[in-house]
Amino acid sequence: MAPQRNTGAGAEAELPEYAGHYRLESCLGSGGMGVVHLARSTSGMKLAVKVVHAEFAKDPEFRGRFRQEVAAARKVSGAFTASVVDADSEAERPWMATLFIPGPTLSEHVKRNGAMSPAELRRLMAGLAEALRDIHRVGVVHRDLKPSNVLLAEDGPKVIDFGISRPKDSELRTETGKLIGTPPFMAPEQFRRPREVGPAADVFALGSVMVHAATGRGPFDSDSPYVVAYQVVHDEPDLTGVPENLAPLVLRCLAKEPEDRPTPDELMRELRSVAASYDTQVFIPAQRSTDVAEPEPVVEAAGRRSKRRLGKRVALAAGALSLLAGGVFASVQLADSPSPEAKSSSSPSTAAAFRAWQAKPGPDGAGTPQCSYGAGKLFCTQSELVFALAPSDGTLLWRRSISEVGSSAPPVLSGGLVLISTDEGRRVQALDPATGRARWQRSTPAQTGTPCVGGTLLLTAADGTVTGVDSATGDAKWNRRIPGQSAPAFVSFTGDPLAYAWSTSDGSITRVTAVDPATGVVRWDARLRGILQPVGTVGGSVYLLSAAGAYGDTAAVVRYDPGSRTSVRVTLPVPRQGVHAGVRGNVVHLLASGGSLEAVDTKTRKRLWHLETSVSRGSVPVADDKHVYVSAPDGRLLAVDADSGRLVGQTPPRLGTNSDRVAGTLPTPVLAHHHIYATAPDGTVFAVPAKNPSAW
Structure with missing residues (x-):
C-alpha cells in the first residue's frame, strides 16, 4: 500500500x-x-x-x-x-x-443540515448528560467537549477525544499562562484558574454545545478567540434561537461559577420534566463519510450561522419497556384487591389485532415488577405484591399483598403452580395460577440456588446435598449428592429437560455435569479447558463463556457437543467485561457492561457484527428470527436487526421517582407468541409486538 x-x-x-x-x-x-x-x-x-x-x-x-x-x-x-x-x-x-462509530460529528451535522429540532435537542442534551455522568463517575474531566468531539451514533451521542482530559489523580499540571481548550466551549475557570478545572467545566461546555446545536453558533460568538474569551468570563450568553423549554436549563449550565451549574444527574432529572412531549426517539444519522470536515483545532474560535433547517428525520418511538428481572418474593396474604384498568395504545388494524398496552398494578415508588410468562398469563412480583396479568391487554387477573422480601428472581411456573421465594430465600411458596391462593409452602435450607426444571424444584443444601422437590405437591422426590460437584449451583434453559451444574478447579479446568431433574441421575459429565460458564443450550449442545485475565473478562465463546465430546472455541477480537449472553441457534449474542453488543456464530467461527449501544450494564440479550432485544437500566427496550446488527427501534426510558437508583442486575426481556413483555422502574408493565420495532 x-x-x-x-x-x-x-x-x-x-x-x-x-x-x-x-x-x-x-x-x-x-x-x-x-x-x-x-x-x-x-x-x-x-x-x-x-x-x-x-x-x-x-x-x-x-x-x-x-x-x-x-x-x-x-x-x-x-x-x-x-x-x-x-x-x-x-x-x-x-x-x-x-x-x-458510524455517524457524523455534531459539528458536521449542523454544518450540513442546520439547527436541530426541539425534540432532537432534548435527546442530545440527555445523551450528553448521561455521557458526562459516566465520564465523571470514573474520575475524569474531559475539558474539551465541543461539537467536533460529539459523534451522532444511531443509538445516541458519543463523546470522543480525551486528548486534554485530566483524571483527578493526575500528576500532570497545566503550565501557568497556557490555555488548553477551544474558547467558544471553555468555561470561565479555564481562563481564570486553569489548574482548578473540575467536572463543572464540562457542564458549561455542554451548555455551549447545546446553543451551537440549536442555532449554528455559540453563546459567545466572535471571529476573535480573545474576544470570545472575554465574553465567556464577563458577558451573558446569547440564547436567541434556543427553544423556550430548554433555555433555562442551558442558562444554568452556562453559569459563571462552577457551583451554580447543575450536575449531570440533575440535568437528567430536569430533562424528564422539561415538557410533556419529552421522549428519547433515537436519531439515526447518515453513515459517517470518510470525506470529513476538519475538526476545530484547539484555541480556534467557532461561529457558524447556518439558516438551513433539518430535512427528513428518522424517529423511533415507543410503547413498551425492558423487562427487568430479579424479583423480590414474600409471603402471600389471601385478601383480594381491586383491579385497576390497563391502558391500551396503538390503533389496531382489526378488532382482533394485538395492541401495545401498558398497566401499572402497583403503587408509585414500588420499583420494577419482575415478570415471567406461563400458562397463558404474566406472573409478576413487585415490592410487596404478587399479581397476574392477561398477556393480550394487560388486564389485572388477580393481585395479592406480600410482606416478606425473597430472592431476586421472577415467579416460575412449575408443576402447574406458580412458585415464589419468600422470607429472604428461606421458604418456597406455591400459588394457584388461576387465583393466586397458596397451595403449599416449604422451608428451604441454606442453599446456592433454587432452579425449577420441568416439574421439579432443585434445592442445594450447604453440605452439597441436592433435593428434588415435586413442584405440584411440595414433596421430596429424591435426595443425593452429585458426583464431582461439591456444592452444585444449577442452571436450566428454556426447552431443555436437563439441569446443569459446573465448577472450576485449578483455574484451568471446568467440570460440567448434566442432571436429570426428575431422578437426580447424571446424564453426562465433561471436563473442559478454561474457566467456563454455561449460558445456553441448543439441540443438546451447551454454549459457554470462557473467562481470561485478572478480572475474568470474557475472551471466547465455547460450544460443547456431549454426543461427540468435541468443543468449538471462537475467540473474541477484544475481551469484554461483565458479559451477559443469550443463544439463538448457532449464534451467541453478547452484551458487555460498557454497552458493546455483538453476535458470534459458532458454526462459521466468526463474529457476525458488533454494535456499541448506550446500554450500560444491560440485560441478557434475547433473540427471535428477526431481532435481538436488550433491556436497559433506565427502562428502555432496544431492538437490533439480527442479520446486520443495526439498531432498528427503542422505547423511551421510564425511571419513575427513584431515578437515582440503579439495579444490580436486569431481567431478560420475555418473548411469547411474537410479543415482547417488559417492565420499567416506574412500576409499569408493557407489551409490544415484536414484528415492527421501528413503530414502537
Whole structure:
C-alpha cells in the first residue's frame, strides 16, 4: 500500500501504512495534535486510529499527556464513548485505536443540515448528560467537549477525544499562562484558574454545545478567540434561537461559577420534566463519510450561522419497556384487591389485532415488577405484591399483598403452580395460577440456588446435598449428592429437560455435569479447558463463556457437543467485561457492561457484527428470527436487526421517582407468541409486538 497523503493542517505529508497491527485505510480528520484514520484489524473490524504528529512524538510532556488520554478513554464506559481497542504510547509515533462509530460529528451535522429540532435537542442534551455522568463517575474531566468531539451514533451521542482530559489523580499540571481548550466551549475557570478545572467545566461546555446545536453558533460568538474569551468570563450568553423549554436549563449550565451549574444527574432529572412531549426517539444519522470536515483545532474560535433547517428525520418511538428481572418474593396474604384498568395504545388494524398496552398494578415508588410468562398469563412480583396479568391487554387477573422480601428472581411456573421465594430465600411458596391462593409452602435450607426444571424444584443444601422437590405437591422426590460437584449451583434453559451444574478447579479446568431433574441421575459429565460458564443450550449442545485475565473478562465463546465430546472455541477480537449472553441457534449474542453488543456464530467461527449501544450494564440479550432485544437500566427496550446488527427501534426510558437508583442486575426481556413483555422502574408493565420495532 502506497503512503497516504493528507492535507490536514499541521499533519505530515506522508502518512504511515500501519499503526501497530492495524492497516490505515483513509483519513477521517486532522487536528492540532494528530490525524485520525479509518483502519481495520486483522479480522476486518473497523477502527478509528489516532496517530500523533511526529513533532509532538518527540516531546516527553506530550507523550505523558497522550498516556493520560489513553488511560482516561479506557476508564470510561463504551456506552457513551468509542471503546479503546489498543494503544501504544511508547511507539515512535504514538497511536490509539478505538472502535469505529458510524455517524457524523455534531459539528458536521449542523454544518450540513442546520439547527436541530426541539425534540432532537432534548435527546442530545440527555445523551450528553448521561455521557458526562459516566465520564465523571470514573474520575475524569474531559475539558474539551465541543461539537467536533460529539459523534451522532444511531443509538445516541458519543463523546470522543480525551486528548486534554485530566483524571483527578493526575500528576500532570497545566503550565501557568497556557490555555488548553477551544474558547467558544471553555468555561470561565479555564481562563481564570486553569489548574482548578473540575467536572463543572464540562457542564458549561455542554451548555455551549447545546446553543451551537440549536442555532449554528455559540453563546459567545466572535471571529476573535480573545474576544470570545472575554465574553465567556464577563458577558451573558446569547440564547436567541434556543427553544423556550430548554433555555433555562442551558442558562444554568452556562453559569459563571462552577457551583451554580447543575450536575449531570440533575440535568437528567430536569430533562424528564422539561415538557410533556419529552421522549428519547433515537436519531439515526447518515453513515459517517470518510470525506470529513476538519475538526476545530484547539484555541480556534467557532461561529457558524447556518439558516438551513433539518430535512427528513428518522424517529423511533415507543410503547413498551425492558423487562427487568430479579424479583423480590414474600409471603402471600389471601385478601383480594381491586383491579385497576390497563391502558391500551396503538390503533389496531382489526378488532382482533394485538395492541401495545401498558398497566401499572402497583403503587408509585414500588420499583420494577419482575415478570415471567406461563400458562397463558404474566406472573409478576413487585415490592410487596404478587399479581397476574392477561398477556393480550394487560388486564389485572388477580393481585395479592406480600410482606416478606425473597430472592431476586421472577415467579416460575412449575408443576402447574406458580412458585415464589419468600422470607429472604428461606421458604418456597406455591400459588394457584388461576387465583393466586397458596397451595403449599416449604422451608428451604441454606442453599446456592433454587432452579425449577420441568416439574421439579432443585434445592442445594450447604453440605452439597441436592433435593428434588415435586413442584405440584411440595414433596421430596429424591435426595443425593452429585458426583464431582461439591456444592452444585444449577442452571436450566428454556426447552431443555436437563439441569446443569459446573465448577472450576485449578483455574484451568471446568467440570460440567448434566442432571436429570426428575431422578437426580447424571446424564453426562465433561471436563473442559478454561474457566467456563454455561449460558445456553441448543439441540443438546451447551454454549459457554470462557473467562481470561485478572478480572475474568470474557475472551471466547465455547460450544460443547456431549454426543461427540468435541468443543468449538471462537475467540473474541477484544475481551469484554461483565458479559451477559443469550443463544439463538448457532449464534451467541453478547452484551458487555460498557454497552458493546455483538453476535458470534459458532458454526462459521466468526463474529457476525458488533454494535456499541448506550446500554450500560444491560440485560441478557434475547433473540427471535428477526431481532435481538436488550433491556436497559433506565427502562428502555432496544431492538437490533439480527442479520446486520443495526439498531432498528427503542422505547423511551421510564425511571419513575427513584431515578437515582440503579439495579444490580436486569431481567431478560420475555418473548411469547411474537410479543415482547417488559417492565420499567416506574412500576409499569408493557407489551409490544415484536414484528415492527421501528413503530414502537
